[in-house]
Amino acid sequence: MWNLARAAWSLRQVRRLSMSISGPCIVHKRGTDILHDPWFNKDTGFPLTERDRLGLRGLLPPRVISFEQQYERFMNSYRSLEHNTKGEREGVVSLAKWRILNRLHDRNVTLYYRVLIDNIKDFAPIVYTPTVGLVCQNYGGLYRRPRGMYFSAKDKGEMMSMIYNWPSHQVDMIVMTDGSRILGLGDLGVQGIGIPIGKLDIYVAAAGINPQRVLPVMLDVGTNNQKLLEDNLYLGLRQRRLDGDEYLSIIDEFMEAAFSRWPKAVIQFEDFQMKWAFETLQRYRHRFCMFNDDIQGTAGVALAGLLGAVRAQGRSLKDFTKQKIVVVGAGSAGIGVLNMAKRAVSRMCGSDENLEGNQFWLLDKDGLITKDRKELDPAAAPFARGYGPEEVEGLNEGASLLEVVKKVKPHVLLGLSGVGGIFNEEVLRAMQDSDSSRPAIFAMSNPTMNAECTPKDAFKYAGENIIFSSGSPFENVDLGDGRVGYVNQANNMYLFPGIGLGALLSGARHISDGMLQAAAECLASYMTDEEIQKGILFPSISSIRHITMQVGAAVVHAAVAEDLAEGHGDVDLKELSNMSKDETMEYVSRNMWYPIYSPLVHEK
Numbered sequence: 001m002w003n004l005a006r007a008a009w010s011l012r013q014v015r016r017l018s019m020s021i022s023g024p025c026i027v028h029k030r031g032t033d034i035l036h037d038p039w040f041n042k043d044t045g046f047p048l049t050e051r052d053r054l055g056l057r058g059l060l061p062p063r064v065i066s067f068e069q070q071y072e073r074f075m076n077s078y079r080s081l082e083h084n085t086k087g088e089r090e091g092v093v094s095l096a097k098w099r100i101l102n103r104l105h106d107r108n109v110t111l112y113y114r115v116l117i118d119n120i121k122d123f124a125p126i127v128y129t130p131t132v133g134l135v136c137q138n139y140g141g142l143y144r145r146p147r148g149m150y151f152s153a154k155d156k157g158e159m160m161s162m163i164y165n166w167p168s169h170q171v172d173m174i175v176m177t178d179g180s181r182i183l184g185l186g187d188l189g190v191q192g193i194g195i196p197i198g199k200l201d202i203y204v205a206a207a208g209i210n211p212q213r214v215l216p217v218m219l220d221v222g223t224n225n226q227k228l229l230e231d232n233l234y235l236g237l238r239q240r241r242l243d244g245d246e247y248l249s250i251i252d253e254f255m256e257a258a259f260s261r262w263p264k265a266v267i268q269f270e271d272f273q274m275k276w277a278f279e280t281l282q283r284y285r286h287r288f289c290m291f292n293d294d295i296q297g298t299a300g301v302a303l304a305g306l307l308g309a310v311r312a313q314g315r316s317l318k319d320f321t322k323q324k325i326v327v328v329g330a331g332s333a334g335i336g337v338l339n340m341a342k343r344a345v346s347r348m349c350g351s352d353e354n355l356e357g358n359q360f361w362l363l364d365k366d367g368l369i370t371k372d373r374k375e376l377d378p379a380a381a382p383f384a385r386g387y388g389p390e391e392v393e394g395l396n397e398g399a400s401l402l403e404v405v406k407k408v409k410p411h412v413l414l415g416l417s418g419v420g421g422i423f424n425e426e427v428l429r430a431m432q433d434s435d436s437s438r439p440a441i442f443a444m445s446n447p448t449m450n451a452e453c454t455p456k457d458a459f460k461y462a463g464e465n466i467i468f469s470s471g472s473p474f475e476n477v478d479l480g481d482g483r484v485g486y487v488n489q490a491n492n493m494y495l496f497p498g499i500g501l502g503a504l505l506s507g508a509r510h511i512s513d514g515m516l517q518a519a520a521e522c523l524a525s526y527m528t529d530e531e532i533q534k535g536i537l538f539p540s541i542s543s544i545r546h547i548t549m550q551v552g553a554a555v556v557h558a559a560v561a562e563d564l565a566e567g568h569g570d571v572d573l574k575e576l577s578n579m580s581k582d583e584t585m586e587y588v589s590r591n592m593w594y595p596i597y598s599p600l601v602h603e604k
């Protein structure tokens with residue numbers, strides 16, 4: 001029933017948008033300038049009137065090919081590529097797929113986004129995790145032409161004028177990285193630009209942000225990756241990373257420049273190393289409309305998954321306060337998740353009781369974090385064990401993951417460590433003694449090789465009744481006799497597009513915890529009990545536009561309720577405030593861009 005409703009929504013969307021975006025639009029370019037401009041290019045799809053009036057006659061083969069035929073032609077070449085590369089190494093195949101998509105992106109933006117939207121389940125693993133990680137690692141060799149903007153430490157004092165070099169008058173969404181922690185692959189310096197590009201592709205596909213209004217940004221402040229520093233062909237600054245005030249002054253300058261040109265834009269910080277991730281979030285979150293996806297987007301998705309795991313046990317949501325949760329990885333993502341989970345517990349308890357973090361165990365590379373930890377990170381301190389009266393497990397500072405799992409018998413084991421295979425056979429077997437009837441194992445690190453375990457191993461060693469999530473996509477596991485071990489993709493892609501879209505369409509001054517909470521709750525309540533019982537916590541990626549529309553509307557609502565909204569375009573605060581829930585959803589979906597060829601000349 002749900003799926004039918006979602007499919008019907010998608011169809012209505014397409015029909016409505018096809019009608020609404022058909023107004024005439026004028027292009028001032030002519031001839032080959034149009035063919036070489038990916039925004040306007042229609043390849044062989046230019047109708048005869050446009051060929052005549054835009055100086056295209058003779059520059060194209062005579063037959064006019066429809067959009068649908070062009071689409072089919074691209075998909076045929078994609079399928080041939082899949083067929084012809086059968087048996088080759090996975091990395092080689094994924095990079096070949098990335099190249100064919102990237103070439104289309106370079107040439108014809110409309111067709112590119114249509115094939116991406118329609119095939120998002122197949123193409124997200126190419127433009128996003130895991131292939132985007134490989135693309136970043138091989139960026140020097142793959143680089144053909146720039147995409148997005150690069151601001152480097154050498155541009156200090158110039159950014160306010162540089163920002164005007166970007167050709168679009170309007171920018172709605174900026175995703176920015178300094179390349180210091182790209183997925184679980186470490187410091188990739190300027191090569192990390194692939195991540196903002198991939199995230200913004202998801203913004204266009206899921207949130208319907210107009211691709212002419214997105215801006216991927218690389219802030220190149222150097223790299224501490226020795227291999228890159230020694231590589232003659234490395235495309236970034238060959239210097240060690242700036243630190244301290246020098247570093248912050250670069251970020252400050254960029255933020256001022258970006259918001260002075262586009263005061264209504266939303267900026268997403270992505271893949272910053274932990275110390276700067278938290279510090280920049282605190283520094284800017286009350287001044288600008290920005291958020292940190294790794295800290296805040298991930299937290300919302302994980303919380304939705306954790307609440308789903310409680311429902312899957314047939315318990316009431318309030319029982320979340322009693323779940324024992326072991327988090328492996330005390331970085332920006334792991335601590336972000338714990339902070340949000342802790343806030344959820346305090347809301348459910350209706351008071352500040354149970355705020356000692358007693359249901360949480362946090363480990364980093366040095367094992368269990370306790371109050372005896374030397375140089376305890378202030379961000380991890382609220383979750384360090386040893387403060388409460390119930391410390392009976394006899395777990396010491398630095399206890400190993402296996403020890404912790406054996407003694408705690410957690411309901412949830414959640415990995416955000418970036419360490420592939422750390423949930424090994426012994427650890428997974430120990431989860432069989434979990435106090436939960438359906439233990440949850442979330443191996444959320446990216447890309448695939450960095451996942452804490454594979455779903456196959458998880459179902460094999462921890463038991464077939466587990467609930468499983470990974471950060472990168474994996475196939476479901478065949479448990480025999482027609483039974484399926486469901487694999488959920490607990491990835492922030494389910495939330496960041498809706499957070500950005502909701503912030504944009506509400507005209508939020510900044511992005512509050514309440515707006516993020518609304519996003520997480522919307523995702524958490526999206527699934528039916530039947531789906532949850534099967535172990536399915538998140539919708540299929542194919543429904544990402546629909547879930548993003550709902551998340552976006554929930555964020556708009558929260559921004560209005562918190563008095564943070566200022567309105568967007570012609571829709572002012574008063575109008576936003578008067579919208580019902582359904583009207584807000586209609587407003588959000590009306591503002592989602594959908595790729596169709598627009599006329600380039602006025603009809604006579």
Ligand SMILES: NC(=O)C1=CN([C@@H]2O[C@H](COP(=O)(O)OP(=O)(O)OC[C@H]3O[C@@H](n4cnc5c(N)ncnc54)[C@H](O)[C@@H]3O)[C@@H](O)[C@H]2O)C=CC1
Nearest residue numbers: 183184329330331332333364365417418445446471491492
């Ligand atoms: N699924 C998703 O949506 C998301 C996944 N991630 C993934 O999470 C991972 C971590 O990201 P961040 O927290 O930003 O990185 P980070 O570098 O800030 O933190 C990594 C943490 O893992 C710990 N760690 C390293 N080795 C360990 C070991 N052997 N045992 C236990 N802990 C260990 C480190 O001490 C550190 O606390 C990355 O692989 C990233 O791709 C991040 C954000 C979203």
Ligand SMILES: CC(=O)C(=O)O
Nearest residue numbers: 183271294446491492
């Ligand atoms: C998904 C994501 O944001 C990460 O792995 O960093």
Ligand SMILES: [Mg+2]
Nearest residue numbers: 270271293294
């Ligand atoms: Mg990230």
